[in-house]
Amino acid sequence: MSTVAASGGLTLRGLVKRYGAVQAVAGIDLEIRRGEFLTLLGPSGSGKTTLLMMIAGFQDATEGDILLDGQPITGTPAEKRNFGMVFQGYALFPHMTVADNIGYSLSVRGRPKAEIAGRVAEMLELVQLTGKERRLPSELSGGQQQRVALARALAFSPPVLLLDEPLGALDRKLRVEVQEQLKDLHRRVGTTFIYVTHDQDEALSMSDRVVIMRDGRIEQVGSPEELYTRPRTEFAASFLGKSNFLQRDGRRWSIRPERIDLVAQGLGRVSGRVLSLNYFGPVLKYQIETAEHGPLEVDVDAWRGGPALQPGAQVGLDWKDDAAVPLDE
Amino acid sequence: MTRSSRLNPAWLLVAPLLLLVLVMFGGPLVNILWLSLTDPEPGLGNYAALIEKDSLRKLIWTTLRVCLITTVLSVILGYSIAYAMANVAEATRHRMMLFILISFWISVLVRTFSWIMLLGRNGLLNNGLIEAGLISQPIPFVRNEVGVLIGMVHYMIPYAVLPILAAMQGIDRRVLQASRNLGARPAQTFWRVYLPLTKPGIIAGALLVFILSLGFYVTPAILGGGKVLMVAEYISVQILVTLKWGTAAMLAVVMLASVLALLYILSRFMKLSAALGGGRT
Numbered sequence: 001m002s003t004v005a006a007s008g009g010l011t012l013r014g015l016v017k018r019y020g021a022v023q024a025v026a027g028i029d030l031e032i033r034r035g036e037f038l039t040l041l042g043p044s045g046s047g048k049t050t051l052l053m054m055i056a057g058f059q060d061a062t063e064g065d066i067l068l069d070g071q072p073i074t075g076t077p078a079e080k081r082n083f084g085m086v087f088q089g090y091a092l093f094p095h096m097t098v099a100d101n102i103g104y105s106l107s108v109r110g111r112p113k114a115e116i117a118g119r120v121a122e123m124l125e126l127v128q129l130t131g132k133e134r135r136l137p138s139e140l141s142g143g144q145q146q147r148v149a150l151a152r153a154l155a156f157s158p159p160v161l162l163l164d165e166p167l168g169a170l171d172r173k174l175r176v177e178v179q180e181q182l183k184d185l186h187r188r189v190g191t192t193f194i195y196v197t198h199d200q201d202e203a204l205s206m207s208d209r210v211v212i213m214r215d216g217r218i219e220q221v222g223s224p225e226e227l228y229t230r231p232r233t234e235f236a237a238s239f240l241g242k243s244n245f246l247q248r249d250g251r252r253w254s255i256r257p258e259r260i261d262l263v264a265q266g267l268g269r270v271s272g273r274v275l276s277l278n279y280f281g282p283v284l285k286y287q288i289e290t291a292e293h294g295p296l297e298v299d300v301d302a303w304r305g306g307p308a309l310q311p312g313a314q315v316g317l318d319w320k321d322d323a324a325v326p327l328d329e
Numbered sequence: 330m331t332r333s334s335r336l337n338p339a340w341l342l343v344a345p346l347l348l349l350v351l352v353m354f355g356g357p358l359v360n361i362l363w364l365s366l367t368d369p370e371p372g373l374g375n376y377a378a379l380i381e382k383d384s385l386r387k388l389i390w391t392t393l394r395v396c397l398i399t400t401v402l403s404v405i406l407g408y409s410i411a412y413a414m415a416n417v418a419e420a421t422r423h424r425m426m427l428f429i430l431i432s433f434w435i436s437v438l439v440r441t442f443s444w445i446m447l448l449g450r451n452g453l454l455n456n457g458l459i460e461a462g463l464i465s466q467p468i469p470f471v472r473n474e475v476g477v478l479i480g481m482v483h484y485m486i487p488y489a490v491l492p493i494l495a496a497m498q499g500i501d502r503r504v505l506q507a508s509r510n511l512g513a514r515p516a517q518t519f520w521r522v523y524l525p526l527t528k529p530g531i532i533a534g535a536l537l538v539f540i541l542s543l544g545f546y547v548t549p550a551i552l553g554g555g556k557v558l559m560v561a562e563y564i565s566v567q568i569l570v571t572l573k574w575g576t577a578a579m580l581a582v583v584m585l586a587s588v589l590a591l592l593y594i595l596s597r598f599m600k601l602s603a604a605l606g607g608g609r610t
Contacts, residue, residue: 079511079512079515081510082512084510084511085507085510087507088503091501091504091507092504093507094504095526104508104513105511105512108513
């Protein structure tokens with residue numbers, strides 16, 4: 001595809017957005033690399049959508065700067081930024097055909113008809129919707145609409161593509177499928193993707209890097225693996241995956257449920273009593289009461305973990321040294 | 330017994346009303362149709378006069394012209410007002426709506442006479458202009474077609490504003506953001522996205538204004554000063570003064586038929602319920 005971006009590195013410097021006394025975004029410094037898949041992850045109210053809207057140019061920054069490849073674009077209006085965007089709910093033009101939706105960005109730039117038609121055909125192929133060009137958005141399924149929105153946003157080869165919870169309206173099964181397609185698309189077009197979601201699974205499976213946001217600030221930035229294996233705060237540890245928290249040597253530690261092993265009674269680091277177990281197919285999830293650390297969650301491989309323990313059973317709990325991660329206060 | 334048990338009892342509740350409508354509304358309508366074909370003598374003479382008589386042809390032309398100009402002006406002005414209302418803060422919008430509704434509630438007679446006082450030969454505007462030395466003779470604003478148009482457009486604007494505003498408020502803001510995001514200048518966003526999305530509201534507003542204008546009586550009669558004769562006034566004269574009931578009935582039938590035809594043609598192009606409901610989402 002001819003969409004390899006020559007630019008697309010973004011720098012956010014001290015970005016603040018205030019609504020009266022409320023700070024929606026409270027000072028963001030971030031370097032977004034050219035061509036990467038970056039996810040802004042956070043609960044609602046964490047400022048991730050406001051941040052995306054500021055990058056898109058729909059919200060003015062109260063303070064701070066946005067730079068594209070070193071050039072400030074903070075005051076540039078949205079229509080001159082040339083950033084593609086996939087909106088929540090897609091925001092397709094309901095009165096235009098699929099082809100007119102996809103060709104819109106070229107048509108408003110006054111490109112010749114033949115060029116637009118060629119590009120539309122190319123984009124339709126990219127999102128596998130060839131043959132649907134004369135349909136109206138209302139005649140398409142949710143998944144197809146989502147692909148039209150993607151094609152429309154990528155048609156003018158933007159250096160940056162912004163995605164605002166684009167999978168929110170799809171059902172769970174379709175979502176996993178579309179995640180794969182999105183990742184594949186990102187590899188092929190080479191555009192910088194900035195992806196907003198509150199879904200940790202999406203963040204983990206698709207991103208090169210994830211930014212965990214909380215109360216308008218960045219909680220932690222890193223690759224999905226880094227964030228999962230070495231969370232720095234209790235919030236990061238519990239928002240991305242599940243975690244147990246221990247108090248030891250005067251500080252807090254995080255330990256993932258699957259990093260705890262069940263051993264015979266009397267062995268291991270601590271001993272405990274099974275409170276409950278839940279069967280989840282590949283894993284068994286135990287709640288185990290310990291004297292030292294209270295109730296701990298333990299995930300055991302359902303096939304290799306031996307026979308299931310019943311509530312009330314006494315067990316030992318063990319883990320490797322690197323399984324427990326120290327947290328910042 | 331079996332018959333009455335099969336009848337939906339809800340019909341019993343509606344029946345008196347249904348009967349009333351049939352007798353009080355359908356009856357006179359049939360009577361009018363009958364009159365138009367029988368008075369003064371049986372035949373299509375009344376309808377033939379529509380083509381043969383110059384005065385009637387002129388009457389129809391005047392009515393159509395005034396109604397069309399009124400519709401175009403009301404929709405253009407109504408669109409601007411609705412656009413302003415759709416884009417101000419909510420409190421301001423409520424205040425603007427109140428002003429529209431107030432003018433809606435004031436009797437058409439009062440409004441018409443107010444225009445005479447404002448725009449007449451000795452009206453506020455002419456006197457003011459003369460005293461300011463800008464003109465030496467009063468400008469004839471009223472007692473002509475301009476006066477009729479001013480009065481009618483003023484009365485009709487709320488009917489244009491309401492459906493257009495509903496259509497505007499139904500537009501998803503993200504669709505407009507998408508247009509900007511894709512590189513469209515504000516004017517391009519308006520012509521290519523905003524205006525097409527408000528089309529159902531425009532059509533509904535235009536339809537409403539045109540149909541109401543067709544039957545306008547008080548405003549043309551007073552502000553036209555007898556020089557702008559429209560169908561409703563003509564019918565009234567035929568019934569009350571010249572007693573040509575056949576001609577009056579014929580004109581009433583023609584008017585009703587044109588309104589129905591208009592609605593039918595429109596229904597071929599769009600869902601009428603959507604238009605009258607003020608836009609779709």
